Amino acid sequence: MGEVPDTADPLALERQVCFALSVASRSVVAVYRPLLEPMGLTHPQYLVMLALWQHAPLSVKDLSGLLQLDPGTLSPLLKRLETTGYVRRQRDPGDERALAVTLTDAGAGLRARAEKVPAAVVERLGMDLDELQRLHESLTRVIAAVRSAPPAG
Numbered sequence: 001m002g003e004v005p006d007t008a009d010p011l012a013l014e015r016q017v018c019f020a021l022s023v024a025s026r027s028v029v030a031v032y033r034p035l036l037e038p039m040g041l042t043h044p045q046y047l048v049m050l051a052l053w054q055h056a057p058l059s060v061k062d063l064s065g066l067l068q069l070d071p072g073t074l075s076p077l078l079k080r081l082e083t084t085g086y087v088r089r090q091r092d093p094g095d096e097r098a099l100a101v102t103l104t105d106a107g108a109g110l111r112a113r114a115e116k117v118p119a120a121v122v123e124r125l126g127m128d129l130d131e132l133q134r135l136h137e138s139l140t141r142v143i144a145a146v147r148s149a150p151p152a153g
Contacts, residue, residue: 021142031124035117039110040084044069046114048077052087053111057102059092086110 002062013019029043034047051066052058060078064071066101081087092098102121 012086017142028121028125031121032117035120039113044077045081046117047115048074049110052101052103052107053114057100060089060099060101063072063101081107117141 007048009015030041032046037042039046041049047067048063051063055062055066059065060071064074065076067074069077078087078089082089085104088102088104089099090102092100122132125132
């Protein structure tokens, strides 16, 4: 306890990208929580709503692709948002096999309240906007690198 971290050790916890990403992710989501709760949204539901505010209507398949979520993970989020009255799921008239997701009036109206969230997050983080933009660009490159990496094993 209280020892100086061994930065020469390739397995030192504080050197691991996965550890930094994991802690940062949990911490940032925690910043969102008190901003989203008054709207009745969890962070994953907020991501669904962001995609729908930008692109609705969307098929479940397209929404799954945009959010990079498995349809099995997305389905309970959509059911909950439908129960809350923010979205409606219905068969796509052009393809009866596809399920289309649309915003209800309440879901569309929620956007005005949500527009305050990004600025509040920036304020709570206390970080410079340029620094956050660079972080976003770096993380986007990490995502692309992971996608193009050969499978492990």
